Amino acid sequence: MINLIKKKVFQQIKKAEIKQHELNYLFWECTTRCNLNCLHCGSDCSKNSAFNDMPLNDFLKALDTIKNPSSNFTVVLTGGEPLLRKDIEQCGRAIRQRGMKWSMVSNGHFYTAEKHNTLLNAGMGALTISLDGLEKSHNWLRNNDASFSKVEKAIALAASSKRLNFDVVTCVNKINLSELQSVYDFLLERGVKAWRLFTIIPIGRASENPNLLLADNEFKQLMDFIALKRKGEKMEINFSCEGYVGDYELKVRDSYFFCRAGINIGSILIDGSIMACPNIDRSFSQGNIYQDNFFEIWQTKYHAFRDRSWTKKGECASCADYKDCQGNGFHNWHGTLENVLVCHNKKIQHANNG
Amino acid sequence: MKRNWIRKVMGGLSLTSAMFIFQACYGTPQDFGYDILVEGKVTAKTTGLAIPGIKVVVGDNIQFTLTNEEGYFSFYTISDTQIPIRFQDIDRELNGSFGDKEIIVSAVEDRVYLNVDLQEE
Numbered sequence: 074m075i076n077l078i079k080k081k082v083f084q085q086i087k088k089a090e091i092k093q094h095e096l097n098y099l100f101w102e103c104t105t106r107c108n109l110n111c112l113h114c115g116s117d118c119s120k121n122s123a124f125n126d127m128p129l130n131d132f133l134k135a136l137d138t139i140k141n142p143s144s145n146f147t148v149v150l151t152g153g154e155p156l157l158r159k160d161i162e163q164c165g166r167a168i169r170q171r172g173m174k175w176s177m178v179s180n181g182h183f184y185t186a187e188k189h190n191t192l193l194n195a196g197m198g199a200l201t202i203s204l205d206g207l208e209k210s211h212n213w214l215r216n217n218d219a220s221f222s223k224v225e226k227a228i229a230l231a232a233s234s235k236r237l238n239f240d241v242v243t244c245v246n247k248i249n250l251s252e253l254q255s256v257y258d259f260l261l262e263r264g265v266k267a268w269r270l271f272t273i274i275p276i277g278r279a280s281e282n283p284n285l286l287l288a289d290n291e292f293k294q295l296m297d298f299i300a301l302k303r304k305g306e307k308m309e310i311n312f313s314c315e316g317y318v319g320d321y322e323l324k325v326r327d328s329y330f331f332c333r334a335g336i337n338i339g340s341i342l343i344d345g346s347i348m349a350c351p352n353i354d355r356s357f358s359q360g361n362i363y364q365d366n367f368f369e370i371w372q373t374k375y376h377a378f379r380d381r382s383w384t385k386k387g388e389c390a391s392c393a394d395y396k397d398c399q400g401n402g403f404h405n406w407h408g409t410l411e412n413v414l415v416c417h418n419k420k421i422q423h424a425n426n427g
Numbered sequence: 428m429k430r431n432w433i434r435k436v437m438g439g440l441s442l443t444s445a446m447f448i449f450q451a452c453y454g455t456p457q458d459f460g461y462d463i464l465v466e467g468k469v470t471a472k473t474t475g476l477a478i479p480g481i482k483v484v485v486g487d488n489i490q491f492t493l494t495n496e497e498g499y500f501s502f503y504t505i506s507d508t509q510i511p512i513r514f515q516d517i518d519r520e521l522n523g524s525f526g527d528k529e530i531i532v533s534a535v536e537d538r539v540y541l542n543v544d545l546q547e548e
Binding site (some may be wrong): 096097100145147149151169174175176177178189190193194195196198199200201232233235236237238239240242267269271313314315328333336338350351352391401402410 | 449450451452453454455456457458459460462464489491492501502503504505512
């Protein structure tokens, strides 16, 4: 009964949030250069990116269009690998000078003690580092034999900070699925307080590698693992907001599924494109900071994100859970947009039906 | 302000205050921590001249910065009722020799400016 009430109230809140569409979270794809060549990369980044890093001042001009930013407004520096930018601290300080917070997603390779110090000095408040298994499986996915040892040090540094809101993310795949308990123990030993797990969707390089994608029963195994671990209190564990998971909602994350792309989450991509999350099909670009006023676009466009009725097609058309799911995570719509790329709930149902 | 009030009430009613604490699938957690911007200038007590290269260390010795050519320093650190900050001459003869100093900062506001003078040795 309580869960039913919670769900009904949640649905009302969700409607209000969509109507209000307050910008809380802005990704800045500040570089597409990357030191790694990961097997699962959705953005096809490389050491020799086709794009130059976006000049800080170009981004700041767009940022300055935001009128009355919310109190929890955060700029999330992403890439590529943001630490390849030599002016990363300068970028962070410029954001803080505007009364905004900033954070960063990193592969941890260059997150040394010196860098940890200078980033804290520059006011970084949150950090996410990727760890994709124990040494062998992590290095396999990261396509780099030195990656694990570097990430291990980075995690220990970040976890030692009282200031940082820090979490580790893991891309779960066929190779590391059986290691999750060991990864859990590894993180716990290093003082990590939050761990987020997600799966890989078949876009970018991942679409060509079957080892990266979980079968239906493997996905359910992942859900069961997260649900079980959440019963303990040693570490905060969540399934990411990548998709609707039916009966596992609230068992694998703190809140009901709500893809906030374009509702509370925006992004400015390397070429100036104005988007929601960076991993969304770039045909959904809403404008470009080099031609448009960023905040005007945020306030007046993003229709496809705020009214998702267009997703009621393909296998979603006749789905009984559509009201709760609304087409799954937005990044699951790619290419022809005729059908959702992955239905997490269906994977669970298939697994349940044997 | 009004919108945040509505959010808090709705969150309480739904027993899911966590719903407003979100992160994008591939993003970072939101930052709800509090910090303080500490900045200032370090000068020599007798001459009043700026001292470059002074190590400014926060509490636990992990976080630090160095003064620049103008003796200026600036960093963000976690907010607390008492933040010990030590000033150490680590290059000795290079920019003159100065004694160490410790100051306790109280994070009353989110920003503090310190004028620090060090005694020549």
